[in-house]
Amino acid sequence: MRVLVTGGAGFIGSHAADLLARSGHEVRLLDSLLAAAHGDGAARPGYLDDHELLVGDVRDPDMLDRALRGVDAVCHQAAMVGLGVGVSDMPDYVSHNDLGAAALLAAMARADVGRLVLASSMVVYGEGRYSCARHGVVRSRPRSPDDLRGGIFDPRCPHCDGLLEPGTVPEDTPTDPRNTYAATKLAQEHLAAAWARDTGGLAVALRYHNVYGPRMPRDTPYAGVASIFRSALARGEAPRVFEDGAQRRDFVHVRDVAAANVAALARDGSGFEAYNVCSGQPHTIGDMAGTLAGIAHGPDPVVTGQFRLGDVRHVVASPKLARDELGFRALIGFDEGMAEFATAPLRD
């Protein structure tokens, strides 16, 4: 297949492009080399030398028409990611992520390209799945600032106010985005589903969990926790763990995420499907900080009790549907992946 990878110069897009090429696909990259991800006046990263790269914006219809020429499928990774700095970021997130997806989908319809893999995120779920000892599976209430200030970090039952136990999130869990980035990722999914219905195309949304690995950008307000801890250790500083460090995430290696993209591109059918892309082996943030610090022989993590209102407590997912329907299974274990990550180069 000839595949256009948007955001192909980025962390996940570049690994997807490498694996697609190694799997026998022809790859073209479209990337605007966004300053927030690549630095001001960014040059073409050296790891792209083997790929055809168009430097341009996914919101630009003319650029899209050029980029889609002769293409069979699109792997849409271009996005503004992370929590950002605040509400002032909202227009930029909506523009890059939602206007960008809409422009891409319209261009795909013009070019008669009927196959899309969309980089989505576990953030569409908001808080993960929880159960209450008295009321069974419930939708958790947003965590209150008073609880967080008082060191109560687990969410509460909407019926009895009791603290909840975390469980595993399947794909049919109701979505509940809790920050701007999450809202724009969910809107992308809805736009892709509308496009698939209208055109008879196939859209596969991959809900990435916490992706880490080589080429991860250095820490910025837009970076994930693994990059923040890794960058702190590289400076000889202790990782600063928020809350009590017991919040759980599923860390999935970027080469596994690339493999999920290749598997999703091979899926048959039409319509819209969403899959968790995760390892199925959750870890706490405290555990991840300790593991990285241990490998890097750095200072021990400091648990600060600080919190960010946009953060969710635990998101632990089921990898079953992706395994059953895409044949995808994460192969790089936490210890092996973190050992490589602790010394792998980050991006400037």
Ligand code: UD1
């Ligand atoms: C992250 C990404 C999100 C992505 C999702 C799935 C960011 C900011 N978030 O969401 O874009 O869609 O994974 O791949 O990139 N923490 C610390 N110390 C710090 C920073 C964070 O302890 O210095 C804690 C946070 O309080 C949180 C956890 O680490 O509990 C994870 O934080 P983070 O990686 O920022 O966000 P996710 O919600 O996991």
